[in-house]
Amino acid sequence: MSVTTEPILRIRNLDVTFATARGPLHAVRDVSIDIPNGKAIGIVGESGSGKTVLSRAVMGLLPSGTTRRTGTVEFAGTDLSTASAEELRTHLGTGMAMIFQDPMTALNPVRRVGVQVAEGLRIRLGMDKEAARLRAADLLRLVRIPDPLETLRKFPYQLSGGMRQRVMIAMAIACSPKLLFADEPTTALDVTVQAQILQLLGELRRDLGMSMVLITHDLGVVAGHTDEVIVMYAGEVVERARTSVLFANMKMPYTKALLTSIPTVDMPTGRRLPVIEGRLPDPVNRPAGCAFAERCAFATDKCRTEHPPLVTEGDHSWRCWHPLGGN
């Protein structure tokens, strides 16, 4: 497996605005990201931080009527931002694929697993019915579903949550995509199953030479399973670093707060869980300064009035006037 230096996905100055009754809602603000070939990138942020909108915007899945998108998205050297819907479609499934949070709703309840897994193979790769069925069984074997031929005949409701998520993964990787978006892939699953699914995703990524974008609100999930982490807040990238660097040396108070809000097993009992007080700023009327200032323990007047730029030092970037550990 060769890992070239050319990124598989290059996002430049991506801006996404939704028209709402209250005015334009700026969901993604000036995001520039490279997804290196063959690597796993984590995008972390709380609900409403724009991480899901970012992935949908890249795949062209946002409603066209009410959305305005600017900036460029380049996938494997092709500029997708100027591509027609039809051109973009040819990259979906075979180039980029996505797995979703809730495998129950992401699988059609009235169709058998086999039909759903084989669908991409038949329609996108033009396989005949029998070849697609055999390949679907192979895919189920690949995602470690015991007794794949039996499972192909089942309906989604006959499978457990973990099994359904495996089926979802099998569907997504059916057409050998180069880049896999995993949007909160383990949030709807049991903790024990979460670990299995994350491990499976990691192994598949290495074996199939895919790149992966792991979207989650849980820093714990990205810790062992990504090469690089991007932290998003209120539609902006606020910190980005190699995973090991980030956990050793967090610059953004927000990142730190996210980490400390994860409860651990060895925490003393009877103590309140640390939380991040307050809420995300109103995405329609954003504050002038740092979007996190309202909730930040270190915020000064400068934070509240001046918008901090993304500062880069080596391969670590952050968006803060008062980074932890000094500038």
Add this chain to the structure above:
Amino acid sequence: MADKRGRRIAERISYSWLGFVVALAVVGPWLPFDAWNTVYDDALAVGPFSGGHLLGTDSNGYDLLLGVVNGARLSILVAVIAVGLGGFIGSALGIFAAYARGRVDSVITTVFNVILSVPNLVLALALVAVFATNIDVTDSVPTWRRVLVLILSLTIVIIPILGRIARAAALAWTGREFVLAAQTMGMRARNIIWTHIVPNVMPALIAVGFLAVGVVIIAEASLSILGVGVPDGASWGAMISRGRNEIDYAPHVVLVPLFFLAVTVICTNHVGDIIRARLDKRQARI
């Protein structure tokens, strides 16, 4: 438990009756009967079970059993074709609107609402009156054309009724994640609609389709009573219309076709309800 048994019996009766009426409609022409408009001079307006006329005759000497068998074909045929055609066009438009959303949806929904704002019967009456007459009203309009116009008018009445149901049902599914998942796999809209939306919308449409057949049978009968239904007075509605004047001295002439009409419509409604109840249970499961 008696309640449950009662329901089972009602269900069985409904299916049996509909089966019986459809069978009459289908095999009617091959039964060894005289033509429905054979005049029995020797038995005018006789009651049921008299003189070899099982359901009696009317004052013209038409045998009511023959009329009912012949009328079944026309009433059922018109209703099934109108609902089939209207349901097909309506659900195609409705599902497309639900999937496309935005402006396409607004336009289609508005058209549906405009059609729905005119009462069914008035709309059908107007369409038949306009399209089934010649400019020179003394020219006779061929029977096939009147039947065709009648069916098309009822089709137009059905389109928005089933179309709106289809749109609403489809809307519940177009927002589901598996549709999004199919989009991320690069599936065409056409494929997604066929494989993910249509199978989920179908049961609801079948349930409402049965109800619509009842509505159309009634509508056709009403048009016949108004004199613009299936021509030549052969449908159930036309039989009722003809018997109206004799209701004082030969009530069975009205009551016989009325009985068939009413029971058939009650049965289509009941079957529609049964299917809908099944559907709700199924929906709750998934």
